[in-house]
Amino acid sequence: MRAAGPAVFIGLGSNVGDRERALSVARAGLRAAGFAEATASALYLTEPVGGPPQGWFLNQVIGGTTALTPEETMRACLEAERALGRERTVRNGPRTLDVDLLLYGDVVREGEALVLPHPRLHERRFVLVPLAEIAPEARHPVLGATTRELLVRCPDRAEVRLFPPAPAAR
Numbered sequence: 001m002r003a004a005g006p007a008v009f010i011g012l013g014s015n016v017g018d019r020e021r022a023l024s025v026a027r028a029g030l031r032a033a034g035f036a037e038a039t040a041s042a043l044y045l046t047e048p049v050g051g052p053p054q055g056w057f058l059n060q061v062i063g064g065t066t067a068l069t070p071e072e073t074m075r076a077c078l079e080a081e082r083a084l085g086r087e088r089t090v091r092n093g094p095r096t097l098d099v100d101l102l103l104y105g106d107v108v109r110e111g112e113a114l115v116l117p118h119p120r121l122h123e124r125r126f127v128l129v130p131l132a133e134i135a136p137e138a139r140h141p142v143l144g145a146t147t148r149e150l151l152v153r154c155p156d157r158a159e160v161r162l163f164p165p166a167p168a169a170r
Helices: 019-033 070-083 125-134 147-153
Strands: 008-014 035-040 043-046 057-066 098-104 160-163
Touching: 008 019, 008 070, 008 125, 019 035, 019 057, 019 070, 043 125, 057 125, 070 098, 098 125, 125 147, 125 160
Parallel strands: none
Antiparallel strands: 008 057, 008 098, 035 057, 043 057, 043 160
């Protein structure tokens, strides 16, 4: 049996159906596959980026460790999507679940089935805001910047807000 590996961060998103349930089911599926979740960001309501007009997403980033290889972890992410009926018919279209392997320690891969770190991680506020919440000092193994630094530099200006929103002050 392999020992638990490096810090792994996974992004979750949904904008179709019961979004909160989809994220919860995905987390359970990843745990069942061998991902030892140690931390989870708050939920964020996020403006869609790219693709056709569609509803806003609910996003979250989870962090933990796994004895799975990066490729096995990616397969677990894709299986979580399939379990919730994800169909890839329209690029960046609406989806019941999107599960992205963001960082796997300092591993760098450039394959057809897996690119690590996630190739658009540094361009997406909907990923960087929750990732910076739980791992502000996590370092991008290619760019060398921390999550906090990447968020400050991020060109994306799409809206990302806590969900549910905080109650109004009286």
